[in-house]
Amino acid sequence: MDASLEAHDALVRPWRTATLVATLVAAVELVLLLGAVFMLVAKPLSHAMQRHAEAAAFAPVKAQPRPAIPKQAPIGLPKLMRSETGVFVLNGNGRTGAASGEAAKLGNLGYSVRATGNAKRQDYATTVVMYRRGFHAEGVRLAHDVHTKVVGPLDGLKPSELHGAQLAVVLGAR
Secondary structure (H helix, E strand, O other), X not given: OHHHHHHHHHHHHHHXXXXXXXXXXXXXXXXXXXXXXXXXXXXXXXXXXXXHHHHHHHOOOOOOOOOOOOOOOOOXXXXXXXXXXXXXXXXXXXXXXXXXXXXXXXXHXXXXXXXXXXXXXXXXXXXXXXXXXXXHHHHHHHHHHOOOOOEEEOOOOOHHHHOOOOEEEEEOOO
């Protein structure tokens, strides 16, 4: 029986070796074939990309679309003097006494502070000046006086909540 097993192994081994060699040759051919395809495709592709980049770099500049911000009418001059301008001061930063401190400063500047209170939110990052309809110029003047750049119409407040004031200041962290 040993002789028949040895004869059987002798017949099988050359096929195993031949299969491994054929697989190795096929793998090498596949790598070479992929390398050749890459070499054939890479150069034209790189030239096409370069032409596209040059065309984009040297193309005339397209006009940028303008943002959809409505044009505002010229501000004009304030209709009311500081002493006639009522201001409602709201604390929007959460610091105790901030509204009353700012009210005192505005009073020293000549404004008529109608009331102080807390804003609905206490997380305002910056101070905001809001104005009732028709008092934009007064709002810009007050923003200049309190050194803030954020000025806009009433937002979140009704004119009836202003205690007769034309402007509202919501104090932020800055």
